[in-house]
Amino acid sequence: MKKRIIVLAAAALMSVPGFASGIIPGDMTFKLRAAYNLGGMAPLDMPAAIRSIDSYNLTASLLLGVDAGWNFGSGWGIQSGLHLENKGMEAEISTKGYHMQMVQGTNSLEGFFTGHVHQYVAAVMLTMPIQATYKLGCATIKAGPYVSALLNRNFRGLAFDGYLRQGNPTGPKIIIGNKEGEWATYDFSDEVRRFQCGLNAGADFDLSRGFGISADLNWGLTGLLKSSFTVVEQALYPIYATIGAFYRF
Amino acid sequence: MAFSVSINLSIFADIKYLTMKKLIAILAILLAFVSCIKDEPRNSECDILSAEVDESLAEHFHNASQMKISDIASNERRIVFVVRSTASLPAAVKVSFTLTEGATIVPESGSAQDFTHGPVKYTVTSEDGKWHREYEVLFKDPSLVLDKLGFEHFEEETSQIQSTTRYHVFYEMDDSDSPRNIWASGNAGVAMMNSEWTPEKFPTYATSEGYKGYGLCLNTQSAGSLGALFGKPIAAGNLFIGRFILDKVMSNPLETTDFGTPVIKEPASVSGWYKYAPGPVFTNKDNKVVEGRTDEANIYGVFWRNTDEEGNEVKLDGSNVFTSPYIIRKAQVESLPATDSWTRFEMTFDGERADAGILAGLGYSFTLVFSSSKGGDAFEGAVGSTLYVDEVEIKYMEDQP
Incomplete structure (x- = not known):
């Protein structure tokens, strides 16, 4: 299975020059898509300081786009397009001794936070997938890389209802309250990468001559935040499932 | 095109209901695979x-x-x-x-x-x-009665976290020549956020240009961008008899001033020398300029019953130091006009008389508070306001002729 995905991805990459020059023979289809992104930004290895995920809200993460596909015959083809989408999440976690730093201008407060963190992430982006496709009955299996350019970036939140031990666990204990003026806000929006890339795999299912539904998995390979940014210690990867529908013409 | 999109969305709505639960389940398994909650450290x-x-x-x-x-x-x-x-x-x-x-x-x-x-x-x-x-x-x-406070005694404290940051901590020497750590200030809170600070950069420090020898210098400062973030834009210089509770500096600053120490004499009046210069621009707690308002310094004293009817300790802090029903006597310097030469101030305690028995049993506490901005506890004041105080003398009822 893994091999096949690699083969598909390689096929997609190799077709790029052909795609660009528009000399590929075979029939061409266009798909107009609407879909819903479902997922989050997750560390690959959850730090022990995160004790529980208390709430997780799906933000309105819609995708609208158009894809063009070429079939070369014998089932194989490639597909690419442009998607306008947003990916976001809103989560509340409980922490115990979670390393964090609040930076504001020239002042900073660094230490270990035990309490609650409300995290909001949202980004609007233009995504271009390049996928190898293989037709199997009414399904078109697709896989390949994607790149996203972020048009707007949000990574902010607040720490509340807990305390920060400054510097180390024996440092001054700063009680952080649970209302405005008593809690600590942070905004690292500028530290979100402008470009993301990742891998996508999924399938389009034809339901009728024109309509169909789709399911995809998008696995980010680049961390959400710039690697030069060290306040949030764990790299967070955007991992999203996308379900949607399309109209083919 | 508009037509096709709207149809797409209606199909989308149907399948959403059918498969949403399943998808969330798959996703949950996926995320669980990616990252598990670890055992509690x-x-x-x-x-x-x-x-x-x-x-x-x-x-x-x-x-x-x-x-x-x-x-x-x-x-x-x-x-x-x-x-x-x-x-x-x-x-x-x-x-x-x-x-x-x-x-x-x-x-x-x-x-x-x-x-x-x-x-x-x-x-x-x-x-x-x-x-x-x-x-x-x-x-x-118990603290012996102190009557002359000259601000001659202080030591340099190194910040617990910022090892390059040092600030002054005042203390007094009693008649038997032992140090009495009666004074507290908000310096520890300021130290938390600033590295490589010398004592003279703090809102509260000992100045060598006192009325006599060393004196107390209090100055109102900007609490920096981090202070502003917490809605605490300024830090007024303060010195008071009591303890500073650093833990509450962000969540409940009024309660950081745990005022007072038990005393065995009843205060009658306090006098001393001061200099004062208000800062040029008065700001409110949102760090907005308040036109036409001039900062004022504040010097006051409170004497109160430190135990309630059930024998519980009665604590006074910034939230109740003027309003507590347990206050017996208080005094405040009426006005401290701006002056750049040493000027005398005096305040007299008003209120009931203390009960001699309770007094002997350390049932009363006393605090004396100096601040470079009267509204400093509410984060109102002018950055740059500077109050110098020296040679403070406390007179007690028992010593009155």
Whole structure:
């Protein structure tokens, strides 16, 4: 299975020059898509300081786009397009001794936070997938890389209802309250990468001559935040499932 | 095109209902695979949360509420029990502690120790074994009455976290030449956020240009961008008799000033010398300029009954220092006009007379407060306001002719 995905991805990459020059023979289809992104930004290895995920809200993460596909015959083809989408999440976690730093201008407060963190992430982006496709009955299996350019970036939140031990666990204990003026806000929006890339795999299912539904998995390979940014210690990867529908013409 | 999109969306709505649950389940499995919640790490904190002596020592205390010390600030390294007389203290005293969960203490909690030769050192170790804190526990006599406060005595304290940051801590010497740590300021809160700060950069410090020798300098400062973030844009210079509770600096700044110390005399008046220059721009707690308002300095004193009817300790802090029903007498300097030459100030205590019996039993506490901005506790004032104070003298009712 893994091999096949690699083969598909390689096929997609190799077709790029052909795609660009528009000399590929075979029939061409266009798909107009609407879909819903479902997922989050997750560390690959959850730090022990995160004790529980208390709430997780799906933000309105819609995708609208158009894809063009070429079939070369014998089932194989490639597909690419442009998607306008947003990916976001809103989560509340409980922490115990979670390393964090609040930076504001020239002042900073660094230490270990035990309490609650409300995290909001949202980004609007233009995504271009390049996928190898293989037709199997009414399904078109697709896989390949994607790149996203972020048009707007949000990574902010607040720490509340807990305390920060400054510097180390024996440092001054700063009680952080649970209302405005008593809690600590942070905004690292500028530290979100402008470009993301990742891998996508999924399938389009034809339901009728024109309509169909789709399911995809998008696995980010680049961390959400710039690697030069060290306040949030764990790299967070955007991992999203996308379900949607399309109209083919 | 608009047509096709709307049809797409209606199909989308149908399948959404059918498969949403399944998808979320798949996603949950996926995320669980990616990242599991780990086992809870063992505690790394190692604080003494409270300390108490057992009933058998009751006769050595003026007041049962002084036998347990419960609100120990996180930056505190000394735990002080005030007894009637250290001279009569037995050579074996058991002090029990509550600690951060899982932490251990050496010598053991509740073990008999000899406090008659000065402080006993205790070491607390965190549950994970990686962190230690040292505390000194001591028993001392009640504060003797001080009548002359010259701000000649101070030491440099190094910030617990910012090792390059040092600030002044004032103390007084009593008649028997022992230091009395009666003074507190908000310096520790400012130190938290600033590295490489020398004492003179702090809102509260000892100046060599006092009226006589060293004097007290208080100045209102910007609390920096981080202070503004918490809605605390300025830090007024302050000095008061009491303790500064650093833990509440962000969540409840009015409660950081744990005012007062028990006294055995009743204050009548306070006088001294001052210089004052208000800062140029007055700002409110949102850091917005308030046109036409000039900053004012503040000097006041409060004397109150420190135990309620049920024998509980009555604490005064910034939230109730003017309003508590337990206040017996108070005084405030009416106005401190701007002046750049040393000028005399005086204030007289008004209110009821104290009960002699309660007074002898340390049932009253007293605080004296100096601030470079009157509204500093509400984060109102002018950056740059500077108050100098020196040669303060307290007169007591008992000493009146």
